[in-house]
Amino acid sequence: MSHPHQAWSELAAGYSLGSLDADERATFEMHLAGCKDCQAEVDSYRDVVGSIGLGAPVVPPPPHLRARILAETKSVRALNPPTQFQRLLPWLVAAAAMTVAIASLLMYASERSRRELAESAGAAAATQLMHARKQVAQQDSMLAAILAPDAESARLVAQGRPPSVRLFLNRRRNMVVLSARDLAPAAAGRTYQLWGIADGQPVSMGTFNTSADGQATVVLPLATDARFTHSAITDEPAGGSPQPTTTPFIAGAWQ
């Protein structure tokens, strides 16, 4: 008789390979977000999946392909993102490149913990109340933004730990709805800033903060029509910064 959790870890191989059926993949992804053992299991298969293609029958490419590639890339500048962002990008674009396994899963780089959240519980009650009032007033337009057929969503999910952030982008109505959970409020004099990343360059999408319960539902105006491939959140001085001054602690790929 198998241990209950074994039923989950048995899905890790198929998940890494991208061969789980849709419903199984959905439930496994939800489990994966909160299970370190399964994350380790999925990680252990990553290089295996990366190696399978080495077994393909060897077919040499046509000789002209090399020249074609070198010619095509000549006119394209290699991306050179700002240094401070450089450490984040491996997680972001690695996630995009490994579409099979982890298309929308991200890395939670910070050391924040539930304990921090509990300690700051007293600090932001007023913010929370104001937030709730605003929420009721905005409920309808937000739901409309989320449910509109041209809304894109990005799930920024911490790997195995809080916080979790969802983004809903509605280009037609020029708005981004951000929904955060289990994210301790930024320290005094600081704020969270959301960035959209296009061609490796971060563009500010606005600032926000969470209430003491770690939640936020915020509507941010969409000031630009750049096509973002990813988004990330950093901790910044109050008022925000023109470019990120800290390493993003949560990020994700747009689906």
Next chain:
Amino acid sequence: MTESDWALIERMSRGDERALAHVYDRFGTLAYSIAYHILNDAGDAEDIVAEVFMQAWTSAASFDPARAKVAGWIAMMTRSRSLDRVRARNRRSRVVTALVESSAQPSQSAPSPEVAAEESDLRARVASCLAELVPEQRQALELAYYGGLSHSEIAEALGQPLGTVKTRIRSAMGKLRESLGAYLLI
């Protein structure tokens, strides 16, 4: 001493076109072989490889050697784009049929045991591991990898029970992980 794969990517990220040429020389055949195995069309395979190396060129700065090997990175991009093209061109059924046939045959690329024992090359190791798999396990794995098929789709394509397919893929992946484990740490 030759440059490590990662060092080449790092040079590429700084706009070094000769590094790109070296990366193509090392991994171009791998990419083309995978694309061709999936698409069975020289023109499509060529387009895919061009796209893959363009993507590698523009995203080199974000490559993290702690998370992937360069070969795996190239392979995954190639597989992903190839499967996307199969879907986009509505060629799925044709591709699946071809894969069912080819994967039913004995693994062609396995070197002799003597050669495999001497080779420290990862490629030879992978070929050996695949050849050592029970044929039904290898077939299910190849349909998943090269066809992008789900468990249900594989079961239907092969006329096998779903549970059997799941077990075979799990077993194949487990064996590969065990066999390749030490090599992948390099």
